[in-house]
Amino acid sequence: MSTYQRNMSLAGEPPKALNTTQRLAVVVGMAGLGILVLHLFNQEITHPAIWLTAALTLISGGIIGFAAGSYAHKQEGIKNDGVWFKSISSRGFLGWLLGIALTGFYIVLYFYAELLGLNTEGDNTGVISLFDPLSRALSGNPASQWFVYGTLYTIAILAFGIKFMWKYRHNRYEVIRTISVMFFQTAFAFLIPEFMARLNGDGYNLPYYDLKNIWPLNYYNFEQYRINDFISSGAIGMFLLIFGIVSIFVITPILTYKYGKRWYCSWVCGCGGLAETAGDSFRQLSDKSQSAWRIERWVVHSVLVFVVMMTTTVVSVYLGYENEGYWLSRDVFLFTVAAGLLVLYAAIMYWKRHQLKKDAVVGATVYLFISLASVALIYFVDITQIKVDASYFSLGLNQGIYTLDVAVKSLYGFLIGAIFSGVIGTGFYPIFGNRVWCRFGCPMAAILGIQQRLFSKFRITTNGGQCISCGNCSTYCEMGIDVRAYAQKGENIIRASCVGCGICSAVCPRGVLKLENGPMEGRINSEAVLLGQDPDLMALLSDRKAN
Amino acid sequence: MEHIVIIGNGIAGITAARHIRKLSSKRITVISAETDYFFSRTALMYVYMGHMKFEHTQPYENWFWKKNKIDLKKAYVTQVHTETKKISLESGEQMTYDKLILATGSVSNKFGWPGQDLNGVQGLITKKDLELLEINAPDNKVCKRAVLIGGGLIGVELAEMLHTRNIPVTFLVREKAFWSSVLPFPEASMISNHLLSHHIDLRHEEELDEIIGDSHGNVKAVRTKKGEIIACDLVGLSAGVRPQIKFLEGSGIDTDRGILVNRYLQTNIPDVYAIGDCAQQREPVGERKSVEAVWYTGRMMGETLAQTICDQPTLWNPGHWFNSAKFMDIEYQTYGWVWNSPKEGNAHYHWQDQKNNRAVTVEYNLHERTFIGINTFNMRMRHEVFDKWLDDQQSVDYVIENLQQACFNPEFYKKPFHEIQSDFLKQKSAI
Ligand SMILES: Cc1cc2nc3c(=O)[nH]c(=O)nc-3n(C[C@H](O)[C@H](O)[C@H](O)COP(=O)(O)OP(=O)(O)OC[C@H]3O[C@@H](n4cnc5c(N)ncnc54)[C@H](O)[C@@H]3O)c2cc1C
Ligand code: SF4
Ligand code: SF4
Numbered sequence: 001m002s003t004y005q006r007n008m009s010l011a012g013e014p015p016k017a018l019n020t021t022q023r024l025a026v027v028v029g030m031a032g033l034g035i036l037v038l039h040l041f042n043q044e045i046t047h048p049a050i051w052l053t054a055a056l057t058l059i060s061g062g063i064i065g066f067a068a069g070s071y072a073h074k075q076e077g078i079k080n081d082g083v084w085f086k087s088i089s090s091r092g093f094l095g096w097l098l099g100i101a102l103t104g105f106y107i108v109l110y111f112y113a114e115l116l117g118l119n120t121e122g123d124n125t126g127v128i129s130l131f132d133p134l135s136r137a138l139s140g141n142p143a144s145q146w147f148v149y150g151t152l153y154t155i156a157i158l159a160f161g162i163k164f165m166w167k168y169r170h171n172r173y174e175v176i177r178t179i180s181v182m183f184f185q186t187a188f189a190f191l192i193p194e195f196m197a198r199l200n201g202d203g204y205n206l207p208y209y210d211l212k213n214i215w216p217l218n219y220y221n222f223e224q225y226r227i228n229d230f231i232s233s234g235a236i237g238m239f240l241l242i243f244g245i246v247s248i249f250v251i252t253p254i255l256t257y258k259y260g261k262r263w264y265c266s267w268v269c270g271c272g273g274l275a276e277t278a279g280d281s282f283r284q285l286s287d288k289s290q291s292a293w294r295i296e297r298w299v300v301h302s303v304l305v306f307v308v309m310m311t312t313t314v315v316s317v318y319l320g321y322e323n324e325g326y327w328l329s330r331d332v333f334l335f336t337v338a339a340g341l342l343v344l345y346a347a348i349m350y351w352k353r354h355q356l357k358k359d360a361v362v363g364a365t366v367y368l369f370i371s372l373a374s375v376a377l378i379y380f381v382d383i384t385q386i387k388v389d390a391s392y393f394s395l396g397l398n399q400g401i402y403t404l405d406v407a408v409k410s411l412y413g414f415l416i417g418a419i420f421s422g423v424i425g426t427g428f429y430p431i432f433g434n435r436v437w438c439r440f441g442c443p444m445a446a447i448l449g450i451q452q453r454l455f456s457k458f459r460i461t462t463n464g465g466q467c468i469s470c471g472n473c474s475t476y477c478e479m480g481i482d483v484r485a486y487a488q489k490g491e492n493i494i495r496a497s498c499v500g501c502g503i504c505s506a507v508c509p510r511g512v513l514k515l516e517n518g519p520m521e522g523r524i525n526s527e528a529v530l531l532g533q534d535p536d537l538m539a540l541l542s543d544r545k546a547n
Numbered sequence: 548m549e550h551i552v553i554i555g556n557g558i559a560g561i562t563a564a565r566h567i568r569k570l571s572s573k574r575i576t577v578i579s580a581e582t583d584y585f586f587s588r589t590a591l592m593y594v595y596m597g598h599m600k601f602e603h604t605q606p607y608e609n610w611f612w613k614k615n616k617i618d619l620k621k622a623y624v625t626q627v628h629t630e631t632k633k634i635s636l637e638s639g640e641q642m643t644y645d646k647l648i649l650a651t652g653s654v655s656n657k658f659g660w661p662g663q664d665l666n667g668v669q670g671l672i673t674k675k676d677l678e679l680l681e682i683n684a685p686d687n688k689v690c691k692r693a694v695l696i697g698g699g700l701i702g703v704e705l706a707e708m709l710h711t712r713n714i715p716v717t718f719l720v721r722e723k724a725f726w727s728s729v730l731p732f733p734e735a736s737m738i739s740n741h742l743l744s745h746h747i748d749l750r751h752e753e754e755l756d757e758i759i760g761d762s763h764g765n766v767k768a769v770r771t772k773k774g775e776i777i778a779c780d781l782v783g784l785s786a787g788v789r790p791q792i793k794f795l796e797g798s799g800i801d802t803d804r805g806i807l808v809n810r811y812l813q814t815n816i817p818d819v820y821a822i823g824d825c826a827q828q829r830e831p832v833g834e835r836k837s838v839e840a841v842w843y844t845g846r847m848m849g850e851t852l853a854q855t856i857c858d859q860p861t862l863w864n865p866g867h868w869f870n871s872a873k874f875m876d877i878e879y880q881t882y883g884w885v886w887n888s889p890k891e892g893n894a895h896y897h898w899q900d901q902k903n904n905r906a907v908t909v910e911y912n913l914h915e916r917t918f919i920g921i922n923t924f925n926m927r928m929r930h931e932v933f934d935k936w937l938d939d940q941q942s943v944d945y946v947i948e949n950l951q952q953a954c955f956n957p958e959f960y961k962k963p964f965h966e967i968q969s970d971f972l973k974q975k976s977a978i
Pocket of ligand 1: 468554555556557558559560578579580581582588589590591592622623624625650651652653671672673701704791794822823824825839840841842843845871872
């Protein structure tokens with residue numbers, strides 16, 4: 001290590017040191033968390049409403065107080081001083097500690113909820129019972145581990161959202177976008193489903209439904225129990241079911257065409273919302289290498305194929321039971337899926353092949369083949385007769401024997417739903433950055449990304465020759481896009497993974513980047529030549545480049 | 548195979564190498580004494596401020612060079628033997644070239660101030676300077692005060708950098724307002740006020756007289772021309788840069804301030820070229836200076852020279868002038884020419900929004916009303932649009948009326964264009 005890096009380890013010097021307000025805020029926030037932790041071990045809880053209010057107020061107060069200590073006394077502008085010196089934001093000791101704590105929390109939440117006080121029989125105890133009063137007030141029911149999680153999640157988005165807006169108060173795009181995610185989280189993810197639960201009982205049997213959570217992110221939306229619930233809940237149920245389908249096939253494509261995937265990923269989505277607010281301090285940790293990009297493309301598209309196949313399997317199985325009274329038959333459904341995939345593939349290959357690199361074509365073809373083969377398998381073989389011994393896949397943790405469809409569903413729920421999106425996706429924020437899930441795992445992001453790349457008006461425009469290759473944009477791109485590689489060549493950035501967070505544009509010290517919606521024509525300008533040159537040379541350069 | 552040797556792995560040398568590679572399969576060797584890999588000099592400040600790590604300043608991954616068959620060599624070139632087409636390296640090794648490209652960049656200006664070689668006196672140009680700064684000014688205990696000399700762009704970067712570590716900064720500038728040798732006065736004073744608002748102790752019309760050392764050869768204080776003595780542990784030199792050409796003495800290559808080149812970027816010696824900060828035009832192009840130490844010029848010269856090297860002789864003929872910078876929180880862009888006071892026959896239209904540190908100055912020809920150039924502060928503008936307007940020799944009235952078209956601010960920004968337009972019309976009718 002060279003001298004200057006050694007000197008950096010000096011503890012507690014600005015810009016690394018915390019000021020008094022920040023320290024106080026940490027104490028306040030920790031006190032709030034401490035209340036929750038103490039209640040882990042508390043079987044009999046007295047005054048849960050008071051303690052819960054105290055805990056949540058202290059936690060939010062701590063976060064907002066920390067934001068005040070960080071930004072209130074500073075002028076508007078970019079606030080990245082010391083990011084790479086601070087242990088928490090540079091994969092230092094605190095970063096690892098937080099990563100381990102978060103990962104542990106997710107493992108308990110998903111697999112050992114009884115430790116939080118969830119009891120199969122009898123009332124909640126522990127932390128979960130602390131949340132009972134709030135849950136009763138909203139839905140009328142006692143809390144579950146998911147209610148606890150949902151509440152903390154919403155508090156995180158709201159409090160860190162305020163911090164984020166404070167930090168970027170000079171940038172209205174960031175402020176408005178953050179208000180949007182805060183709203184969608186509070187209203188759509190948190191309150192509306194709880195209120196919907198209140199309806200249940202008198203003629204309604206609505207499943208828990210966050211309306212903005214669209215399939216395939218919401219991979220279980222079309223499982224049998226939910227479809228039955230929807231169908232048995234009258235007009236509201238049918239509306240929700242139809243809304244779920246319309247969101248996929250109408251709303252999403254139109255909005256993505258007009259604005260790019262950002263309308264969802266950084267304006268609406270809850271995963272994105274948490275990443276942008278609570279995860280903002282970790283965006284610089286994403287891997288920018290080309291090899292990471294290659295892995296990303298394979299992994300995220302594999303998850304997409306996996307979810308399509310999983311859902312097809314699950315739906316086809318319950319459509320296959322006789323006399324269930326579904327409008328759609330199994331064969332029609334399977335035929336539609338196969339035909340849909342084929343048409344999509346053919347359309348892309350016909351109209352967009354010149355925009356695809358060779359490996360994309362190979363990938364798409366392999367994926368099409370796998371998908372069609374699985375559809376054929378489901379069609380010709382009664383997969384409910386195939387038995388799978390789960391102990392092979394779970395290292396012996398699960399000894400059960402399942403039919404293939406249930407096995408596929410459980411495997412997806414376990415691997416993708418729990419491990420990838422929760423444990424790794426959020427637990428590893430301080431290690432891999434805040435969008436690991438969105439980048440490598442989210443099948444919704446994969447679909448939106450394909451459309452954004454091929455059929456959308458969105459792009460990030462680069463400003464002629466102004467780039468000085470400084471690297472701020474690439475460093476702070478949470479999706480690991482090497483923005484500079486495009487900017488320094490004067491090329492627009494049109495990448496499937498770009499969630500349109502706008503931070504690259506915000507941190508650019510030379511005003512080089514602008515997120516825009518414009519005509520599709522000329523959107524991809526990889527033959528671009530940097531402005532500022534003699535016009536004849538520009539012509540010559542692009543001539544020679546094109547040849 | 549023809550061997551192209553490039554001395555200097557900065558933006559000029561590397562751009563030349565990349566473009567020669569695109570156009571040919573010639574053997575390319577890039578030599579630099581500074582670092583193994585190309586990095587962005589303009590980003591040094593962000594490393595000290597903790598926005599980035601040093602590796603983030605490297606625009607290409609390390610495998611890039613091998614894959615593109617560009618040989619890199621870390622060595623210092625001590626001599627160029629133009630008669631034998633050889634260069635000598637510090638190790639004693641020699642290397643033969645068929646064509647030589649000099650892209651050696653700049654060093655800090657020193658004006659022979661007493662004490663200028665004391666410990667704790669430094670500029671900020673190289674990676675080594677950055678490392679030195681971590682030794683001289685790691686925090687405000689080791690460095691209780693820094694004094695910066697000369698008010699250029701590197702100076703304001705140094706001020707911002709030291710400020711992030713709570714190191715008190717005294718900034719001596721000769722002019723009445725910051726960078727007013729380049730910026731029109733109202734803008735220069737806006738920048739001055741901004742620096743002051745960040746508690747930078749900015750001293751206008753003040754110059755360095757002497758740097759005073761202690762018995763260990765370390766900086767202790769400076770004395771200003773007005774006679775004030777300011778105690779400090781660091782003296783930052785930011786009074787401009789000059790070409791790095793010392794090692795060329797006796798090589799037969801013509802130099803003045805920089806390496807003298809013709810419009811083909813060729814020196815007086817055949818097959819020896821110079822580009823970037825170190826090159827000096829024998830005849831300056833248009834209004835441009837003969838030595839231009841800016842990133843963009845280095846890049847564009849690299850692009851141009853690659854064509855010449857690859858058998859397509861191409862004149863150095865840059866397009867319209869543009870530049871940008873950032874003064875702490877204030878972004879600055881310029882397109883075309885705006886002088887600090889209007890050129891003969893020209894006038895300035897100036898608009899300012901003090902609350903938001905936004906400003907615009909447009910220079911135009913009084914008689915013809917043609918638009919000559921624009922400065923904007925905290926208002927991003929679209930390069931492409933101004934390039935076209937300059938090509939078309941649009942009138943100032945047209946430009947002001949259509950400013951919106953050139954807006955490059957992020958979405959949802961509050962735009963001041965209506966205000967500017969009505970203010971412009973009001974001023975116009977008042978004349
Ligand atoms: C702190 C700072 C901020 C800046 N910010 C901006 C900005 O915002 N915008 C802008 O337009 N410009 C900016 N500049 C100017 C810009 O960085 C330079 O104009 C540009 O880097 C010059 O590139 P170059 O390739 O000519 O030389 P350099 O990048 O200086 O590269 C020359 C290389 O040659 C090596 N070398 C020299 N002699 C020898 C030798 N004898 N043997 C071996 N190697 C040798 C040097 O070590 C060096 O690595 C800034 C400069 C600095 C220092
Ligand atoms: S490219 Fe820019 S807008 Fe897109 S994800 Fe990266 S930082 Fe956000
Ligand atoms: S686009 Fe902006 S932030 Fe990115 S490298 Fe260029 S100047 Fe730096």
